[in-house]
Amino acid sequence: MSALESDIERHYGAEDVSARVLRALTAAGKDLERLTRADLSPFDEFHGGGLASTRDLASFAALAAGLEVLDIGCGIGGPARTLAAEFGCRVTGIDLTHEFVRAATMLTARLGMQANCRFQQGSATDLPCAAATFDIAWSQNMLMNIADKPRFFAEVARVLKPGGRLALETVVAGDGRQIHLPVFWAARLEHNFLVTGAELKSLACDAGLVVDALEDTTQAVIANGRKRQAAIAADSASQLTVAVIVPDDVPLKMANALSNNEEGRTRTVKALFRKPA
Numbered sequence: 339m340s341a342l343e344s345d346i347e348r349h350y351g352a353e354d355v356s357a358r359v360l361r362a363l364t365a366a367g368k369d370l371e372r373l374t375r376a377d378l379s380p381f382d383e384f385h386g387g388g389l390a391s392t393r394d395l396a397s398f399a400a401l402a403a404g405l406e407v408l409d410i411g412c413g414i415g416g417p418a419r420t421l422a423a424e425f426g427c428r429v430t431g432i433d434l435t436h437e438f439v440r441a442a443t444m445l446t447a448r449l450g451m452q453a454n455c456r457f458q459q460g461s462a463t464d465l466p467c468a469a470a471t472f473d474i475a476w477s478q479n480m481l482m483n484i485a486d487k488p489r490f491f492a493e494v495a496r497v498l499k500p501g502g503r504l505a506l507e508t509v510v511a512g513d514g515r516q517i518h519l520p521v522f523w524a525a526r527l528e529h530n531f532l533v534t535g536a537e538l539k540s541l542a543c544d545a546g547l548v549v550d551a552l553e554d555t556t557q558a559v560i561a562n563g564r565k566r567q568a569a570i571a572a573d574s575a576s577q578l579t580v581a582v583i584v585p586d587d588v589p590l591k592m593a594n595a596l597s598n599n600e601e602g603r604t605r606t607v608k609a610l611f612r613k614p615a
């Protein structure tokens with residue numbers, strides 16, 4: 339792991355995420371022996387669009403039963419479990435943050451989903467996977483942390499089977515003004531590596547991928563952010579929010595993410611790239 343990656347892991351890796359999650363679920367009255375995906379949904383889809391954008395991206399990418407998916411930067415595994423449960427995919431999740439990989443594995447076992455979702459610590463720029471093994475590479479709100487994007491796209495091109503696709507959701511650069519910090523992916527500018535949508539397309543092409551689609555999703559992400567803020571304000575005693583996995587500055591990070599999008603400092607996109615057959 340590079341020094342930058344260790345630093346980013348420290349940014350994400352709160353102490354004992356698994357214990358924090360179980361404590362919060364217990365405090366909220368959930369039965370730990372009978373957990374459901376719905377119990378985890380307030381915090382296990384760790385990206386601006388939430389569960390709705392995972393479902394939307396999966397439909398956009400035409401995910402179907404039996405496809406082998408690699409979720410790069412999988413967090414605590416919410417999206418992986420959604421793709422397995424609702425789209426019938428077999429998902430391998432890779433994440434830099436050891437605490438997230440442990441929590442993903444523990445929660446997936448408690449839900450009895452380990453046959454179709456497995457998790458491993460690893461880097462997006464040095465994937466611990468054999469060449470040509472996946473039908474789909476998938477990544478939600480991780481690319482903002484990647485300094486060496488040519489290497490990321492080259493790794494994706496390597497692990498995809500011929501004809502395989504990359505489904506991506508990410509925050510991209512907006513009007514060039516500095517973003518408000520902290521945000522969920524960065525407390526300091528040194529962890530923030532935004533490029534524009536046009537730059538994303540040319541990075542993918544440079545790695546030999548074909549651009550099938552790239553669409554702006556900023557308005558939907560703003561609407562979801564406002565909804566999440568309102569839900570937290572309406573139930574301020576709730577234990578089950580993203581604060582379960584992010585111990586610091588959640589209201590400020592949420593407000594900054596919204597302001598960045600609303601002021602045009604950032605935008606969000608979903609994109610589909612293809613490795614030629």
Ligand SMILES: C[S@@+](CC[C@H](N)C(=O)[O-])C[C@H]1O[C@@H](n2cnc3c(N)ncnc32)[C@H](O)[C@@H]1O
Pocket residue numbers: 343346347350382383384385410411412413414415416417432433434435438460461462463477478479480483484522523
């Ligand atoms: C905002 S979270 C999104 C998590 C997950 N994709 C989701 O949507 O629920 C970003 C994730 O990217 C991971 N990450 C950041 N840099 C990474 C890298 N170089 N390789 C692998 N994972 C990385 C972080 O550990 C974190 O779990």
